[in-house]
Amino acid sequence: MKNKTYLKASFREIIYSKGRFISIVLIILLGTLLYVGIKATGPILNQSASQYVDKQELSNLQIISTGGLTEEDEKLAEEIPGAKVESGHQLFYADRAKNQVVKLYSYDKANQQNQLILKEGRLPKKENELVLDVKAKEEGYRLNQSYQINQSDQLKRKKFKIVGFVQSPIYISTEERGLSNVGNGSVDFFAYLPESNFTNEVKSVIYVRFENVHGKGTYGKAYEKMMDKNIEKVEKIFADRPKERATEIKEEADKELLPKKAEVADNLAKLDAGQKELDQAKRQLEQQAAMMPTENPQFTQAQAGLAQQQQALDSNRATLVSAQQKISDSENEINELKTPSYSYDQRADNPGFQEYGDLSDRIAAIANVFPVFFFFIAALITFTTMTRMVEENRREIGTLKALGYSRFEIAIKYIIYALSAAAIGIVLGSVIGTHTLPRLVFELSSDRYNFPGVTAFYLSRPIIQATVAFLFASLGAALLVLLKELHEKPAELLQPKAPKPGKRIFLERIKPIWSRMSFNSKVSYRNLFRYKSRMIMAVIGIAGCAALMVAGVGLKDSLSSVGDKQFGPIIDYDAIVTLKDQPDKAAVETIFSDNKKITSDLATMNQTVELKQKGQANQKLTMMVPDDRQKFEEYLHLKKQGKAFSLPNNGAVITQKMAELFDLAKGDSLTVYDEDQQTFKIKIANITDNYLGNFLYLSKDYYQKARGKDFVANSYLLKSKRLTNVEEKELSQKLLGSDQVTNTSFMSTQIETQEHSMDNLDGIVWIFVVLSGLLAFIVLYNLTNINVSERLRELSTIKVLGFYDREVTSYIFRENFVFTILGILFGYGLGIVLTKFILVQASMETITFPLVVRSGAYLLSGGLTILFSVIVMIATHFRLRHINMIDALKSNE
Known part of the structure; x- marks a missing residue:
């Protein structure tokens, strides 16, 4: 009965001090909510994305070749262990009338990978039907409209009927559609049309899905490691394929040229025979003319006929010689043909895919600091509150001790109080944090991604950490004070603690200030330090x-x-124009000079290079070499801790992030790998501030010295007056239309x-x-x-x-x-x-x-x-x- 009454009194304590109890619950709830919620946000966002792309059978890998992909490539792909392989067509189409670039994909309902999500209408059933990216609706396209594609060299038909609007798991971003090498340089939307419409037998892409990454989070470390191993196997299988494909292309081209070459040779031989006959006829006519004493009208007519035949023969010979020259030029082009390159694009290379992963990474990075600090403050205040609560109840503890209650019986009241507050706060905080914060974060960014939503799940680790911390802050605080109080005698506990004695404070020694303060102010300041x-x-x-x-x-x-x-402050140019191999630079510069808004240009060599070091992941960065070192200062401002400096003529400048990752300092030597994995050494002359991307800057003279190669510009930096979006597209389209430029990046x-x-x-x-x-x-x-x-x-x-x-x-x-x-x-x-x-x-x-x-x-x-x-x-x-x-x-x- 005694214990039952005391237990009731313990629960009544919660009601009597409900303000304090609620505040403790709220502090624990907020601390747990933020800590558990933010810790769970990154994993939940990533897992939800993984579920989406796995459901839509998004390819793990896309194999693409500059020489196209044949049945031989598909057979090799099928040799990849544990891989499901599909192939398809893809190409860029520039609608110059509408200034739009569309990426065309082949659609085959038998294919399982990259399943389309139908948002309106239906999928294609007939050859003359297609579906458009849902983003195309923004351009005014509607169901049952006619859509024309003037790509006669690669498609069997021009006119199609729009039967649906779709989303593709290849594009998780609602806006980004990637870059193109035609039109204005950027893709506006995509379209899927039946594969039977494509005329080219050579495929554009091979899609690969691996069984060994199924179920692994697409943004997780385990997925990345397994994909690295998979790509190593793919690269090994396709190691000899570029040279083989180059041989095939040359043989196919030679095979196509042989009949033409034989036909031209045969026609030339016939011409030679005809010329001999004509020459013989001319000689005979001349002999007859010599025997005639007077001019004969028949002779004159015959002579005119032979002249016409000679003219015809000369015209045909010129045509055949021209054709022969073209064949010769084609043979030279075939002989000089570069070996096709094979690229292996992962999901991270899809437009918008990595951006979403970066969002989760940033949340995870913030979650490692911000919520922990928040959590610490919440736990500290909880600890203080519980400590003060027990100290306030000294007389009650003394009374119960005097009445014969054991230490455990006295402590049970505070254990119930602390456990109740902690349990309610932790449970509510974990539930609300897990189900609310990830969804809230997703909703705040959902307009940028095509995901249908998030699926919340509980992460045990942060919940356990929150439970341990707040149990220590609440229950631990109560027990620590109780241990001290329960060691005192009842008589001591029944007496209030003597108030702390007042002391002179430092402010009192400053007489001019202290003497002018009111009595209440003096009391307040004394209490502060008391x-x-x-x-x-x-x-x-x-x-x-x-x-x-x-x-x-x-x-x-x-x-x-x-x-x-x-x-x-750093990048002070407005665009980069990337040139094709062996371009006509004069034609490009003419476009620059004709555009009144372009104020200046600078030829540069831009190349992607790689840094490697044991214990550090390989890092790619852009190596930029300007044609004019002094003029380069107008386009890019090199700074070290805010202080400007010039590009040195002897030595390289590297951006700060790369210097930190590879522990580089001024004067260090560095081995650099170019695109062909050829190495060259450079000396670090300085380190520059940089916030976006990684760069390596070399002067023209130092580049030629370090590489032993001549400087060859492959791009231009442009400075211009402010360009509108329309003007940027027009400039990009004009540059790409010159057939000298591969891309313009603004x-x-x-x-x-x-x-x-x-x-x-x-x-x-x-x-x-x-x-x-x-x-x-x-x-x-x-x-x-x-x-x-x-x-x-x-x-x-x-x-x-x-x-x-x-x-x-x-x-x-x-x-x-x-x-x-x-x-x-x-x-x-x-x-x-x-x-x-x-x-x-x-x-x-x-x-x-x-x-x-x-x-x-x-x-x-x-x-x-x-x-x-x-x-x-x-x-x-x-x-x-x-x-x-x-x-x-x-x-x-």
């Missing part, structure tokens, strides 16, 4: 929450500043892409800010509540002495205001450190995030904290007005 532990805990709690808000907004500022720091497109990729993180940042604000509010409320509860007798005394309600509130408010201001100031500094640490964690091999914390972060953090403090004090004011002074003053009796 209860140092209370002050320290309050400042830490407020500083932590303020730091979280500063870091939240600071992250947004920093992430969105990548483009601002890279384009303009910096405006890169800036827009970068901004969009950073926009995906805005929602996450605001989640952090909102939850940090809520935590700040609860922390302020909890600390103020503890402060008031501990000082009820003190506050009742000053009320009895005649202080007005407003003065009593001010008595507490002054202390809280000082705590708040100190917490905000410390929070600012801590927020900068926290932001920097998160950015280091979130940075990737191709992106370095600058530390940028604008004034808005400080204003928001400080303003919200002060606002919450005022709200808490208003609520506290009403509580202080209703203090029962007699009960409080008699509490020790």
Whole structure:
């Protein structure tokens, strides 16, 4: 009966102190929600993407060759262990009338890979039917419309009927469709039409799916490692294929030329025979003419006929000689034909695929820092609250001990209290965090991706970590204090703790300030230093929450500043024009000079090179060599820690991220691998600031010295006045139409892409800010509540002495205001450190995030904290007005 009554009393404690109980639950809930939710967001987003692409049978690999793919290639692909192989056609079509580029794919309903998702209409059933990318609806296309493709050299027909709009798992982005080598240089949308429409027997792509990666997360390390092994096997199987294919192409070309060559030779032989007959006829006519004494009209007519025959023979000979020259030129071209290259494109090479993976990686990087700090603050305040709660109940513990209750029986009340608060907070936080944050993050970025949604699942590791931490913060705190209290005698516990003695504070020694302060102000400042532990805990709690808000907004500022720091301060050109092999540069430069908005151009050599080092993943970077070293300064501004320098004539300049990854310093030597895996050594002359991409800069003279090769420009950097999107497309189309250019890349497109990729993180940042604000509010409320509860007798005394309600509130408010201001100031500094640490964690091999914390972060953090403090004090004011002074003053009796 005794235990039953005590158990009831234990549960009543929750009701009696429901404010404190709810605040503990909320702190634990918020801490668990953010920690578990953000930790789960990356894996849930990745797993949901994996489920989507696996359901649609997205290829793991696309084999593409510049020489096309034959049945021999398909047979080799079928030898790949554990692989499912399908082939198809794909080509770019430029609709010059509409300034659109469409990527055409062959559709075969028998194929299982890359299953289309029908959004409207139906899939093709007849040869004259096709389906368009759902993005084409933005261009005004509708069902049952006629669609014309003027690609007569590769398609059997021109006119098709639109029967549906689809999404393809190849394109998970709603906007990005990749680049093209025709038209304006970028794909606007795609189309699928029955395979029977394609005239070319040679295929464009082989799709491969591997059994050994089925079920593995497409963005996971296990998937990457297994795919690396798979690609090694594929490369081994296809190792001899490029040379074989080159031989096949030459043999096929020779086979096509042989009949033409034989026909021309045969016709030339016939011409030679005809010429002999004509020459003989001429001689006979001349002999007859010599025997005739006078001019004969028949002779004149015969002579004219022979002249016409000679003219005809000469015309035919010229035609045949021209044809013979063309055949000879074709033979030379065949002999000079480059060996076809084979590329093995993974899912990450699909438009938008890697961007989505980067989003998850950044969330994971942020999750390793931000929620942990949030979690620490929540656990610290929980620990403080539980500690104070047990200390307040000293007299009750003493009474129960005097009545004969065992230590365990006394402790059970606090165990129930702590476990109840922790269990409710952890369970609710885990459930809400797991089901809410990933979905919220997905919804905030769903307009950029074609995924249907996310499937939430629980991650045991963060839940266990949260459980352990908050059980220690709540139950552990209670038990630690109980162990101390229960060792004291009942008589000592029944007596209140002696108040801490007042001491002179440093401010008192500054007489001009102290003498001018009011009595209430003096009391408040003495109390601040009298209860140092209370002050320290309050400042830490407020500083932590303020730091979280500063870091939240600071992250947004920093992430969105990548483009601002890279384009303009560093990259100061507007476009890169990539040339074909052995181009007519004069034709390209004429296009530049004819365009009034292009202000200047600089010839450069751009090449993708690779760095390798044991223990470090291979890294690709762009090597840029300008034709004019001095002029290059107008296009790219080299800086080291913000200080500008020129491109040296002896030595290379490498960007900072690569220098960090490969532990490079000024003066070090570096081995570089070119596109053909040929090596050359360079000396690092300097390291330059860079935020987006990885680059290696060499002067023309140093490049020729290091490589032992002549400088050959393969691109141009362009500077121009501001171009509209239409003007950019027109320029790109004109350059590609010259047949001297493979691609034109505009910096405006890169800036827009970068901004969009950073926009995906805005929602996450605001989640952090909102939850940090809520935590700040609860922390302020909890600390103020503890402060008031501990000082009820003190506050009742000053009320009895005649202080007005407003003065009593001010008595507490002054202390809280000082705590708040100190917490905000410390929070600012801590927020900068926290932001920097998160950015280091979130940075990737191709992106370095600058530390940028604008004034808005400080204003928001400080303003919200002060606002919450005022709200808490208003609520506290009403509580202080209703203090029962007699009960409080008699509490020790």
